[in-house]
Amino acid sequence: MSTTGRHGRHTVVTGGAGFVGSHLCTTLLDQGYSVTCIDDYCTGSAANVAHLVDRPGFTVRRADVTKGLDITERMEMVFHLASPASPIDYLRLPVHTLEAGSLGTRNALALAQRHGARFLLASTSEVYGNPLQHPQSENYWGNVNPVGPRSVYDEAKRFAEALTAAMASARGVNTAIVRLFNTYGPRMGSHDGRAVPTFVRQALAGQPLTVTGDGSQTRSLTYVDDTVEGILAMAHSDLAGPVNIGSDIEFTMAELADFIIELTSSRSHIEFVERPTDDPAVRRPDITRARGKLRWEPRTSVREGLEQTITWFREHPEA
Numbered sequence: 001m002s003t004t005g006r007h008g009r010h011t012v013v014t015g016g017a018g019f020v021g022s023h024l025c026t027t028l029l030d031q032g033y034s035v036t037c038i039d040d041y042c043t044g045s046a047a048n049v050a051h052l053v054d055r056p057g058f059t060v061r062r063a064d065v066t067k068g069l070d071i072t073e074r075m076e077m078v079f080h081l082a083s084p085a086s087p088i089d090y091l092r093l094p095v096h097t098l099e100a101g102s103l104g105t106r107n108a109l110a111l112a113q114r115h116g117a118r119f120l121l122a123s124t125s126e127v128y129g130n131p132l133q134h135p136q137s138e139n140y141w142g143n144v145n146p147v148g149p150r151s152v153y154d155e156a157k158r159f160a161e162a163l164t165a166a167m168a169s170a171r172g173v174n175t176a177i178v179r180l181f182n183t184y185g186p187r188m189g190s191h192d193g194r195a196v197p198t199f200v201r202q203a204l205a206g207q208p209l210t211v212t213g214d215g216s217q218t219r220s221l222t223y224v225d226d227t228v229e230g231i232l233a234m235a236h237s238d239l240a241g242p243v244n245i246g247s248d249i250e251f252t253m254a255e256l257a258d259f260i261i262e263l264t265s266s267r268s269h270i271e272f273v274e275r276p277t278d279d280p281a282v283r284r285p286d287i288t289r290a291r292g293k294l295r296w297e298p299r300t301s302v303r304e305g306l307e308q309t310i311t312w313f314r315e316h317p318e319a
Helices: 019-030 087-092 094-115 151-171 195-204 224-235 253-264 288-294 302-315
Strands: 009-014 033-039 058-062 077-080 118-124 175-180 209-212 218-220 243-245 250-252 270-273
Touching: 009 019, 009 094, 019 033, 019 224, 077 094, 077 224, 087 094, 087 151, 094 118, 094 151, 118 151, 118 224, 151 175, 175 224, 195 209, 195 253, 195 302, 209 253, 218 253, 224 243, 224 288, 243 288, 250 253, 253 270, 253 302
Parallel strands: 009 033, 009 077, 033 058, 077 118, 118 175, 175 243, 209 270
Antiparallel strands: 218 250
16 A cells, blocks of 8 residues: 555654554554554564554555665654564564664664654663662663673663664764653553563453562553653654653552452452562653653553553453
8 A cells, every 4th residue: 555645744663563563653644644564573463553454544564674674755754663572572582682773773764864754763761771760860871781681672772772872963864762661551462571461461361460579669651642642742853862751650560460450350369479680670760851841741540541451451362
């Protein structure tokens, strides 16, 4: 299907068949953009964009960003989201994760450079590692174990940020960096290892909710619609970033598990299991910059977002 026509403003989304990427593609189409979705389906899914394939202005291409991007249609923006993002996926695909952050980022930047497009890198709160600063502001350099099991994702994104900044300063590419904090919502994989889909799947099945360690470690949860709004606010700004995109409301994992048991009316109980190596003890963004510069902050309450997520998992048990 053509990427032009009545949708004259063209965008490219790498990793567009992934969890966040598929929601971003939907919103861009709703806003009148044409969208070329690039995904190799190593972690994304054709099912995530099945509702888009017949929409005017949408094209999906199965391609590996590490091999190059040969799109010739003019474009206004390139959103680079292609990367395994859940612990199970990036531990299963360690080299590919590093290549997506290095070669993939280089190819996506080159595409934006050729077309004079604005380039947005979806980085991650994982660049802060197991943080010694709390909450984490954008000027914090992080505490990452460069050879630990999580380093393949952490360091891939840290390199991607460095490359993005270098291409802006040395080659004049119009770039932006957002650091996404823990995002949840419909289309997550129920077995991808992240807390929300794991707890929801277990609660709906009446299984014990497996909380790692003593459950005191914290995360800050952002509903996917709010994350996408933050990404687009950054894309439409003139900021280079990085800018944190996330909620500053913090939950312990034990609190989150209890909340999901309540919302699902499950008879499940919590079972404590071994905590993974280098698992961050705390995670909460300082979003002063996003509030002040982008006029953005999350709007969806955790209760509302979890209820919508639970409903989706009830309706999609195959996820």
